[in-house]
Amino acid sequence: MKNLRSLTSSRWTQWVVGGVLVALFAIIPFLNIEIPGVLPGPTYLPGTLQLLALSLLFASLALSYHLIFGTAGLLSFGHALYFAAGAYGLGILLKYTELGLFAAMGITLAGAVIIAYLLGAVSLRVTGISFAMVTLAFAQAGSVLVRRNPKVTGGEDGLTLNTANVPDFLVGVLNTRNLYWVALLLVVVVFLIVTWFEHSRAGHVVTATRENELRVRVIGIRPFVVKLIAFVIASALAALVGMVYMLLQSGATPRATSADFTLTILVIVVLGGVGSRWGAVVGGIVYTILDQRLTSLASSDFIESLPAVLRIPLSEPLFILGTLFILVVLFLPGGLAGLASRVANPRRSTTADRDALEEVV
Amino acid sequence: MSATAPILRVQNLSARVAGQQVVEDVSFEVPAVGVTALLGRNGVGKTSTIKAILGLIERKGLVEFDGHRIDNEHTHRIVQRGVGYVPEDREVFSKLTVAENLRLAERGGAPGRALVEELFPDLTQRAAQAAGTLSGGQQQMVSLARALLNANRLLLVDEPTKGLAPLIVQDVAVALAKAAETAPILLVEQNLQVVRQLASTVVVIEGGKVAFTGLAAELLDDEALTTRLLGVAGAQPQGKAAGTGTANAGGGNAS
Amino acid sequence: MSTVILLLITGLGLGALYFLVASGLSLIYGLMGVLNFAHGSFLTLGAFAGWEVARRLDDGSWTTFLISIAVGALVGAAIAAATEFLLIRPLYLRHIEQVLVTVGLSLATVALFEGIWGVDPIYVTGPDWFGGTTEIFGALVPNDRFVLILAATLVLLALVLFLKFTRYGLIIRAGVENRSMVTALGIDVRRAFTLVFAIGGAAAGLGGVLASHYFGYVSPHIGGSLLIFAFIVTVIGGLGSLAGAAIASVLVAVLQQFANFYLAGTGDLVVVLLLAAVLLIKPSGILGKKA
Numbered sequence: 087m088k089n090l091r092s093l094t095s096s097r098w099t100q101w102v103v104g105g106v107l108v109a110l111f112a113i114i115p116f117l118n119i120e121i122p123g124v125l126p127g128p129t130y131l132p133g134t135l136q137l138l139a140l141s142l143l144f145a146s147l148a149l150s151y152h153l154i155f156g157t158a159g160l161l162s163f164g165h166a167l168y169f170a171a172g173a174y175g176l177g178i179l180l181k182y183t184e185l186g187l188f189a190a191m192g193i194t195l196a197g198a199v200i201i202a203y204l205l206g207a208v209s210l211r212v213t214g215i216s217f218a219m220v221t222l223a224f225a226q227a228g229s230v231l232v233r234r235n236p237k238v239t240g241g242e243d244g245l246t247l248n249t250a251n252v253p254d255f256l257v258g259v260l261n262t263r264n265l266y267w268v269a270l271l272l273v274v275v276v277f278l279i280v281t282w283f284e285h286s287r288a289g290h291v292v293t294a295t296r297e298n299e300l301r302v303r304v305i306g307i308r309p310f311v312v313k314l315i316a317f318v319i320a321s322a323l324a325a326l327v328g329m330v331y332m333l334l335q336s337g338a339t340p341r342a343t344s345a346d347f348t349l350t351i352l353v354i355v356v357l358g359g360v361g362s363r364w365g366a367v368v369g370g371i372v373y374t375i376l377d378q379r380l381t382s383l384a385s386s387d388f389i390e391s392l393p394a395v396l397r398i399p400l401s402e403p404l405f406i407l408g409t410l411f412i413l414v415v416l417f418l419p420g421g422l423a424g425l426a427s428r429v430a431n432p433r434r435s436t437t438a439d440r441d442a443l444e445e446v447v
Numbered sequence: 448m449s450a451t452a453p454i455l456r457v458q459n460l461s462a463r464v465a466g467q468q469v470v471e472d473v474s475f476e477v478p479a480v481g482v483t484a485l486l487g488r489n490g491v492g493k494t495s496t497i498k499a500i501l502g503l504i505e506r507k508g509l510v511e512f513d514g515h516r517i518d519n520e521h522t523h524r525i526v527q528r529g530v531g532y533v534p535e536d537r538e539v540f541s542k543l544t545v546a547e548n549l550r551l552a553e554r555g556g557a558p559g560r561a562l563v564e565e566l567f568p569d570l571t572q573r574a575a576q577a578a579g580t581l582s583g584g585q586q587q588m589v590s591l592a593r594a595l596l597n598a599n600r601l602l603l604v605d606e607p608t609k610g611l612a613p614l615i616v617q618d619v620a621v622a623l624a625k626a627a628e629t630a631p632i633l634l635v636e637q638n639l640q641v642v643r644q645l646a647s648t649v650v651v652i653e654g655g656k657v658a659f660t661g662l663a664a665e666l667l668d669d670e671a672l673t674t675r676l677l678g679v680a681g682a683q684p685q686g687k688a689a690g691t692g693t694a695n696a697g698g699g700n701a702s
Numbered sequence: 703m704s705t706v707i708l709l710l711i712t713g714l715g716l717g718a719l720y721f722l723v724a725s726g727l728s729l730i731y732g733l734m735g736v737l738n739f740a741h742g743s744f745l746t747l748g749a750f751a752g753w754e755v756a757r758r759l760d761d762g763s764w765t766t767f768l769i770s771i772a773v774g775a776l777v778g779a780a781i782a783a784a785t786e787f788l789l790i791r792p793l794y795l796r797h798i799e800q801v802l803v804t805v806g807l808s809l810a811t812v813a814l815f816e817g818i819w820g821v822d823p824i825y826v827t828g829p830d831w832f833g834g835t836t837e838i839f840g841a842l843v844p845n846d847r848f849v850l851i852l853a854a855t856l857v858l859l860a861l862v863l864f865l866k867f868t869r870y871g872l873i874i875r876a877g878v879e880n881r882s883m884v885t886a887l888g889i890d891v892r893r894a895f896t897l898v899f900a901i902g903g904a905a906a907g908l909g910g911v912l913a914s915h916y917f918g919y920v921s922p923h924i925g926g927s928l929l930i931f932a933f934i935v936t937v938i939g940g941l942g943s944l945a946g947a948a949i950a951s952v953l954v955a956v957l958q959q960f961a962n963f964y965l966a967g968t969g970d971l972v973v974v975l976l977l978a979a980v981l982l983i984k985p986s987g988i989l990g991k992k993a
Contacts, residue, residue, distance in 0.1 A: 208978060220981055224978075227970065345930065402816060405809075407813075408813060411802070412810065416792060416793070521885070523890045523891070532887075534883065540879050552887045593887065
């Protein structure tokens, strides 16, 4: 048992396992794996690949939020804003300009970084709950901007992707697997960037800031700067995810700008386990698939046949998610990652998980 | 309950605040009569000990009040057993009036009301004044009065003379002496003149542990000992020696 | 001139609505340190309860209206108290987790409401007088605004009297300043917590019924959209300050009305800018205690 534990905790092992997983995921489109009840069809079909790609996108998005919430300890309620900036920014540029895909992506990313820098600089002047409120307000403003300018953004109906300047290999149902690979590449890139940041000097400082800001100040470092760096990086990553989302789904709706969406991401990260990169990835994948399956389960015969008292709540995926979330916070604050480490290390207590969660903000 | 049983017994008490260990391993007893002074240099953990006894901070270890274990009880339950608390820095409710501050603290008909009115006539006059507008000394009176209003089996008083002018310090000492007639007091104090006036026994904390327990006179008459444990005798300790040596000096236990 | 009057009074009406939601939020945060994301659901449930009762009785009468308000307030209070007791209390002093639990609750309850009542707005009718207008200095003011203003004023008055003259009011006022000292006086603050949640829930439920008349419909999302403004108002006014919430409610709502009219519908944006400005200049809010 001891050997197993030292094996699982060695850095090398994690990278090897990760590499193997990525390789497995990469060849999935060539395989005919069916998981009834979980996947809508065999893995070589575009429909299945679309779902898998989407779940990888959510994993990336969860990772970017993990950077803000888990690593830097900033409770942001406005993360969706940057995702939407990516999606809508790319969509608008592709629709109204003659720019090619990569140029448009570059400009959108630059724009997102600038917005994140400006808004982050303002928001980080306050901390804790006030910070959360400012981020919420800014996201709300973004939501309003999107909804009130239908000529540019498509308003409530959303914006559809104009594929005129998108390279052919990324367009069309048959090329879904290419987009799937892009999503897989993205999650690897995001994971690497997040890991790199966490191990960098700035990352260590921001983690120290999260635990005890005073101690960091006393050493003479300004927490504001590192927090802003983390904020901008995380927001840029979210924008990147948004852009790929736009390509994958061929459109975006104002829901992507809503506080609800940020809350969903928050829920994913907590369910996966705050402070764990793997937790964020697993959480994102599980959530997306669960959401899809619950939606189709909801209209299934089984649910339809239940008495109203059970049928109504169970046919609402968000109800199940919300309730699950409540139960996790009450009884399993470490999330899935906490559960996993509990299995590997039975002495870890719920209190330790709770303390880790409370450390944030 | 025999007259010699201690009103408060603390054993292997430890406490953490925000991940920091502030009390390491403290054991002492408070006799059921008289004033016991809790002494030690700045930052050594005296206030934290008081807070740990009351359950205001996370604690581990045994705390026994009048024979009952209270180390797993909520603060309000402990206080309801008859423990009066006068916190460091007074902590009056600044937006409430003096009268409201007192009314909030009342328990069981406030049997100490006559005593309070006798000791603090100024407060009766200022009943309708917002507590935040009072001077430091007056706020200290409010803080003391809050505790003395009720029937207490034990009073926990934390640095009541901190930051007060010498004249007011005397008023506080007089009030505490009067209070000691009705209930035993565990008093945290830096001002050794006041300690000499009031205390019969002392407990000295150093490095998060108890370094000395014994009669007050025993400590205060011994200048070398006083200087070693508390810094310069008779004045505000300056943290003179950088972590002087071993913590545990022998001293007889207060029985 | 009459436009200005109209904007002012409708602004006051909207501000009244914000206050009804924000008062509870502010007290809850001030006393307990909990940011209650589920507050919008208290409002929504109160609104639905009021509507369910009203449609079973005579829709257009004043009695029905008053009954629906009472029901809304009671239902709001009940669900709020249950929330505090079952979900918040077990997480005593764990503020982040308390916030997270309210987030989960808000997601779950909105989904539940959609399941029960459907996604679409349901139209609400009230006493005929609501649909009419009254002339004030040349401005034609919709009558329902007066009801809102009256209700909010009464609630504010009731709250102030409660806080000033009752024992629990005293406990709450002290607790907002220094919660641990209150427990050190031998008082079990946890009961005050439940009470504050119930009061906030009652105000929110009442606000929900009134909001349904103000907007003309009730839907599962009615609480959520108001909640964001209530948050903004609470932060601007100062977390924990009732007077601050009152002032900020009026300020924000009136500003919103004027900006919407004179600045081409940018009311929401202006409010957000105001929030940003307040946070930069005085982060604790207009009447908030120093952090």
